[in-house]
Amino acid sequence: MQGIQEISLLSRHTAPIKIIDDQPARSHYFFRTQDAPALSTILAKPYQHFIEIGAYHEQQKTLRFIEEERPHFSLCISSANAFSQPVADHVVHYLTRRRPLLPMLASDIQTCLQEALMNAIIHGNLMLQCHPETHEFEHYLEMITHRLKYDPAGQKPVQLYGWFTERHITLCVVDSGSGFDLHQPDPPPEKPYGRGLALIRAMSSSAWQSKPNHVSMRFDCHA
Amino acid sequence: MECLTQQLADTLIVTLSGTFVFSDHATFKKTLDQAEDERVRHVHIELARLEFIDSAGLGMLLLMRDVCAKHKKNLVLSMPTGQVKKVFDVSRFEHLFTIKAA
Numbered sequence: 643m644q645g646i647q648e649i650s651l652l653s654r655h656t657a658p659i660k661i662i663d664d665q666p667a668r669s670h671y672f673f674r675t676q677d678a679p680a681l682s683t684i685l686a687k688p689y690q691h692f693i694e695i696g697a698y699h700e701q702q703k704t705l706r707f708i709e710e711e712r713p714h715f716s717l718c719i720s721s722a723n724a725f726s727q728p729v730a731d732h733v734v735h736y737l738t739r740r741r742p743l744l745p746m747l748a749s750d751i752q753t754c755l756q757e758a759l760m761n762a763i764i765h766g767n768l769m770l771q772c773h774p775e776t777h778e779f780e781h782y783l784e785m786i787t788h789r790l791k792y793d794p795a796g797q798k799p800v801q802l803y804g805w806f807t808e809r810h811i812t813l814c815v816v817d818s819g820s821g822f823d824l825h826q827p828d829p830p831p832e833k834p835y836g837r838g839l840a841l842i843r844a845m846s847s848s849a850w851q852s853k854p855n856h857v858s859m860r861f862d863c864h865a
Numbered sequence: 866m867e868c869l870t871q872q873l874a875d876t877l878i879v880t881l882s883g884t885f886v887f888s889d890h891a892t893f894k895k896t897l898d899q900a901e902d903e904r905v906r907h908v909h910i911e912l913a914r915l916e917f918i919d920s921a922g923l924g925m926l927l928l929m930r931d932v933c934a935k936h937k938k939n940l941v942l943s944m945p946t947g948q949v950k951k952v953f954d955v956s957r958f959e960h961l962f963t964i965k966a967a
Contacts, residue, residue, distance in 0.1 A: 728884065731917075749917075749948040756919045760887060783890045834924035834931070837956060841920055844955045 681727045685736040693718045704801055715804035721763045722796040730755035741806060750845045754859050757838035758815040759800060766817025766855060767798035814858040821854020868892050870899055875906035882914035885922035893925045900932050908933055913944040918952055941965055
């Protein structure tokens with residue numbers, strides 16, 4: 643509940659997004675997967691909201707969320723497309739163009755975003771819950787790659803929303819799964835899986851869930 | 866990620882650079898196989914040029930730890946910096962690995 647209130651407050655009181663090149667950002671940029679150049683090229687365009695057409699026909703939900711919560715930035719992209727590109731890296735570059743970020747802050751954002759996106763794709767949208775041991779890892783990767791390519795779940799969208807204030811950057815990653823517990827216990831330290839949520843909790847200023855399939859992360863800009 | 870390997874006597878030197886994330890598994894799997902070679906007694910992973918690692922990359926380093934423990938080989942992680950060092954610290958890797966500082 644606290645998370646919902648925080649997002650609502652942010653959306654009501656934040657200043658308009660500042661564009662470094664002084665050109666006002668246009669609102670929505672729609673792209674098709676088959677037409678899409680590298681995401682870095684798309685995110686270089688002077689828009690605030692980037693939506694992949696046909697990402698499981700959920701772009702309407704994205705547009706509704708944008709209307710209601712007024713994020714300064716959003717990206718709706720299919721799981722298959724998101725998995726095949728370094729989305730977190732590109733998004734951090736996008737954010738850096740919008741407002742200067744200290745290198746360590748940019749690095750923390752990239753780390754948390756990478757974990758949230760992989761969690762959304764693999765566990766949320768593909769609904770894979772198994773944790774591979776050494777001998778299973780190759781099969782696990784093949785299974786993910788195959789499902790992203792041939793299963794309709796590969797077109798399920800990952801949605802990313804961002805709010806920027808003078809003091810904070812807040813990012814929210816949304817998947818199409820049944821949800822997860824951000825505060826689930828960490829696995830034993832020697833296990834080769836399950837560190838993603840722990841990294842999000844440790845490397846963001848705060849992290850919370852407003853819905854079971856949402857994870858929001860706030861980063862203090864002057865820490 | 867770029868993964869260069871070199872075997873000097875009984876030591877396998879692995880130099881990682883760039884970003885080490887889930888999709889790099891196939892590349893690193895070959896290194897895991899090389900580490901299982903019975904002529905290898907020591908595995909030394911150079912991290913000075915690795916710029917970014919995620920939890921899957923950490924997991925693959927732990928898989929290497931499992932391989933080395935199973936075959937009684939010595940494993941050293943060398944010179945993590947920046948984001949990689951911070952993620953190691955958060956994950957308390959100093960309790961799991963021998964880490965040679967930068």
